[in-house]
Amino acid sequence: MQTAIAFILIFGLLVFFHELGHFLFAKRAGIMVREFAIGMGPKIFAMTKGETLYTLRLLPIGGYVRMAGEDMDSTELQPGYRVGLIVNEDNMVEKIIFNQSNRQLPDLLFLEVERADLERDLFIEGYDEEEQLVRYHVSRNCVLVENGKETIIAPYDRQFNSKSVGQRSMTIFAGPLFNFILAFFIYLLIGLLNGVPTYEPIITEVVENDPAAQAGMQAGDRVTAIDGQVVEKWQDLAGIVQESAGETINVTVERSGQQENLTMTVKEMKTETGDKYGQIGVKYESPREFNPLKAVVQSAQNTYDMTIRIFELLGELVTGRLTIDALSGPVGIYKTTEEVASYGIFYLMNFAAMLSINLGIMNLLPLPALDGGRLLFFGYEAVRGKPIDRQKEGMVHFVGIVLLMILMVVVTWNDIQRFFF
Structure with missing residues (x-):
């Protein structure tokens, strides 16, 4: 039970800081963040604050920051849609309700949509109940209500793809960056609490x-x-x-x-x-000494040394000195957590710092579906002067996800054979 708690806490901390990097730099760039999720699968906790839904999900194996403009985020109002509108004192639309029965929509302005733009010009135009063509401006914070589910619209300037290559790159790079920052602070905490080795x-x-x-x-x-x-x-x-x-x-x-x-x-x-x-x-x-300044220097050195060591191991994997059998998935990491935890909290903290650096480096590899793969596309866009077709890029990332899932299955199966057979 203690191992399971330690495993969940470590993975949760690593994922939280990784996604926090994406989240903070997305906010800094003015990108609307739809959801900040820790874990995958069904929601076990959800809280909405501002324009962001914060969720804790059942499976402690990842997380994500869902930004406006990604993954078919936008909603289009097609001609012929019958919608209900709530307008404010300035006659601007604050809420658009559709795909619900009229009985659920009392005291609303009804409109049969002729044209609508909820991203750039922010308007909705259509025929009212007297069959007159009317046009309303839409508030930047307008809420769409579809089948009872509320979603704030995302004007184009709040969407991920509207930002410069530099802003998008920094938003993606910030996730791995925060893993290195987390490792530094874990090492620093060890140095402050346990002293710095002389x-x-x-x-x-x-x-x-x-x-x-x-x-x-x-x-x-x-x-x-x-x-x-x-x-x-x-x-x-x-x-x-x-x-x-x-x-x-x-x-x-x-x-x-x-x-x-x-x-x-x-x-x-x-x-x-x-x-x-x-x-x-x-x-x-x-021997150890308690010196805050030396703890800071040692933390930076430990972060650097571990980064170099992981790159060396990657090099050995590429050259064939290490085989795929040397890789560990969630099962292997769980078993290692169990072993490391038996030596004490500071060993466990060191292990967490190593995992955080490893997660940062793995995500920076220039492979499809990883942060490094996306950064590679942004670099190509910067050189080319225009973005790659989103459908083609999406297909490349999809293939990358499939290959990564296959690799994960193979590594997990190796872990199971190693530890249980």
């Missing part, structure tokens, strides 16, 4: 019968040099040892204010791919 090369524990123990190394020893090469950080020690597989090294340590020289032969180990690396049999946990 990476001083002080041995935490020595493994029995391994080279370090045989040479007389003890917990608490501070390594100052290896073969005369100065060691200032744990990374220096680890790097030298890993590159010295099978070699004999002289390690200088500081113990109780005195220097000791220890000689040991580095154990040779191999990775799954056959690469060699050295090991001397010590465990390490960095």
Whole structure:
């Protein structure tokens, strides 16, 4: 149960910040946001505030920001429609009601539509009950009521596609951007609450019968040099040892204010791919200090390092060093969440930060249906000077969604086989 709660909270947080980026920059550009949704599938909670419907949906596997002008958002009033109008004191239409019986529409102005434009010129024209042709201006905040469902109209200047390439690009890019920002703040919170690692090369524990123990190394020893090469950080020690597989090294340590020289032969180990690396049999946990400024610097460094690492893994996937079996879907992430949560809250927070960066990078890949794919189309539009046909672009994104769904099914099936069979 705890794993399920942790999984839902982490995914909810990642999706919320991703969609919040889209939402805030859409608002900044003057785009009407129809819905801000966390989760997919049936609604379990809904609240309307202003012109936006905020929903929480059943399946915690995604979310979306639905903007005006996208996905057949507009409603057209065809000639011959019979509608009911509510007008204000200035004779402007504030509400248009259609596809409902007349009994449901008392005390309204009825009109048989001849022409209407609810996007640019904002008017409705038609024949009233006395069969006279009349014309009304439509308010920018006019509400359409169809079968009891209310929708605010979206004038063209409030629609996504009316905005400049730069505004649209920033609105789409903001989602992944906010995932990087979230990761930074998670790392920052860890640094403020748990301290910032100093990476001083002080041995935490020595493994029995391994080279370090045989040479007389003890917990608490501070390594100052290896073969005369100065060691200032744990990374220096680890790097030298890993590159010295099978070699004999002289390690200088500081113990109780005195220097000791220890000689040991580095154990040779191999990775799954056959690469060699050295090991001397010590465990390490960095000392920590509580310094807000260093916490900020460390958070930025952690975000950068994790970003680079994920790109390296993507490169290995492209070159074939990693196979599709190395990918994890929701099932794999759930099982990893269970394992990481057992080590404590700070490990779980680190995992969440890594997932947030991963989500940001994955969404920026130039693939159809992803944010990166849409940005690629915007870049082509900027160079070409005019947008690509929306139907063609929509078809490309549709194919991309199908391929991504197939990939998700394959990855999920691999996860199920890995963990349950």
